Amino acid sequence: MKLILIKYGELTTKSGNRNIFINMLYNNIKKALENYNVKITKNRVRMFVETEDNIDEIVNILKNIFGIHSIVVATKVNTNTEEIETNALQIAKSTSFKTFKVETSRADKNFPISSMEFSKRIGSLLLKNIKDIKVDVHNPEYLLEIEIREDYTYIYHKEIEGAGGYPVGVAGRGLLMLSGGIDSPVSGYLAMKRGIKIECVYFESPPHTSEMAKNKVKHLVECLTKYEPSITLHVVKFTDIQEAIYKNIDPTYMITIMRRMMYRIATKLMEKNSCLCLVNGESVGQVASQTLTSMKVINSVTNVPVIRPVACLDKLEIIDIARKIGTYDISILPYEDCCTIFLPKHPVINPNIDKAINFEETFDYEKLITVAVENTETIEITNKEKEFDI
Numbered sequence: 543m544k545l546i547l548i549k550y551g552e553l554t555t556k557s558g559n560r561n562i563f564i565n566m567l568y569n570n571i572k573k574a575l576e577n578y579n580v581k582i583t584k585n586r587v588r589m590f591v592e593t594e595d596n597i598d599e600i601v602n603i604l605k606n607i608f609g610i611h612s613i614v615v616a617t618k619v620n621t622n623t624e625e626i627e628t629n630a631l632q633i634a635k636s637t638s639f640k641t642f643k644v645e646t647s648r649a650d651k652n653f654p655i656s657s658m659e660f661s662k663r664i665g666s667l668l669l670k671n672i673k674d675i676k677v678d679v680h681n682p683e684y685l686l687e688i689e690i691r692e693d694y695t696y697i698y699h700k701e702i703e704g705a706g707g708y709p710v711g712v713a714g715r716g717l718l719m720l721s722g723g724i725d726s727p728v729s730g731y732l733a734m735k736r737g738i739k740i741e742c743v744y745f746e747s748p749p750h751t752s753e754m755a756k757n758k759v760k761h762l763v764e765c766l767t768k769y770e771p772s773i774t775l776h777v778v779k780f781t782d783i784q785e786a787i788y789k790n791i792d793p794t795y796m797i798t799i800m801r802r803m804m805y806r807i808a809t810k811l812m813e814k815n816s817c818l819c820l821v822n823g824e825s826v827g828q829v830a831s832q833t834l835t836s837m838k839v840i841n842s843v844t845n846v847p848v849i850r851p852v853a854c855l856d857k858l859e860i861i862d863i864a865r866k867i868g869t870y871d872i873s874i875l876p877y878e879d880c881c882t883i884f885l886p887k888h889p890v891i892n893p894n895i896d897k898a899i900n901f902e903e904t905f906d907y908e909k910l911i912t913v914a915v916e917n918t919e920t921i922e923i924t925n926k927e928k929e930f931d932i
């Protein structure tokens with residue numbers, strides 16, 4: 543029978559939180575595989591997925607689950623020398639290689655043959671039955687691993703790299719400010735990788751922004767459900783605030799004020815939805831609103847932690863990740879964002895906080911913010927969603 547062995551990632555180093563980590567990972571895997579007929583069991587060092595369903599499909603899903611160091615597809619046999627030998631030979635014969643090594647570990651110390659001796663025994667068996675191969679203990683092309691336990695023995699030869707990181711949810715929840723751009727979905731991915739369970743907030747300004755732009759954001763969320771099977775998206779109607787800014791604020795400060803409004807609304811939504819931090823796609827120096835002076839003036843409207851996973855990455859590094867996670871092609875679709883539609887020609891690069899506050903006093907933004915928060919639309923997006931119409 544085939545069985546998938548899951549080795550834990552960084553969580554092995556967090557001894558105090560070990561059980562929380564393992565249970566979270568267990569629940570995440572269970573949820574991700576809920577459409578498959580699987581039996582999942584766990585212990586302190588491993589998790590096991592037994593199934594008769596399509597192994598490759600399951601492995602592909604597991605590859606995106608954070609907290610997994612590596613995945614191994616093993617053959618499970620009874621702990622009985624003859625059975626192990628027959629299967630080890632059969633497994634080795636199914637791949638071609640020139641050099642190899644056998645490595646045995648015994649969880650069951652009652653097994654009568656030592657690990658070293660057993661490796662030698664299987665090695666001789668392979669040498670006798672497979673042509674033109676030799677042992678290389680230092681740098682083998684093919685490593686056959688045998689784990690002997692009391693009842694069963696696992697035989698395998700290839701470790702598939704897992705996604706690493708921490709299981710989504712162990713760090714608590716965060717609210718991701720998700721635009722249709724390249725940076726914020728990458729930030730969401732990186733935050734999830736650190737164990738933050740994300741919810742998303744998107745600011746739209748209909749009729750200045752279209753339904754297509756909103757669908758693009760939904761599609762991005764759907765893409766992120768590879769890592770977190772169900773994600774909540776909050777859509778904030780930002781039109782009245784943007785129009786008020788356009789009417790009342792000096793063009794050079796429009797973006798600064800707009801972003802201060804976004805932060806204020808996001809903070810309220812964050813608290814309403816039991817999130818512990820905001821996450822966004824700001825990157826130092828990328829645009830006028832992302833100079834350190836701008837960030838300070840914008841950030842000063844809130845005292846919650848703001849995580850900026852791509853703050854210190856180059857655009858090309860961000861694009862590499864976006865390509866890898868499949869968000870890039872969606873992000874470059876040409877739909878307008880609420881940040882771009884009222885874009886002034888010369889936004890201030892080093893805004894002054896007193897000036898920003900004075901500008902804001904020209905309209906009753908508190909009321910507009912309360913209405914925007916109250917009218918937020920909440921959508922649940924799952925990995926079973928059909929593609930959104932974009």
Ligand code: ATP
Pocket residue numbers: 718719720721722723724725726727743744745746821822823824828829831879880881
């Ligand atoms: P991105 O590529 O993620 O759009 P950007 O480089 O275009 O980022 P900005 O438009 O200045 O930068 O936005 C900076 C960050 O503010 C975004 O990464 C995102 O986290 C947040 N943000 C911007 N616009 C919106 C929006 N319409 N809804 C939600 N969050 C937004």
Ligand code: MG
Pocket residue numbers: 721722723879881
């Ligand atoms: Mg943007």
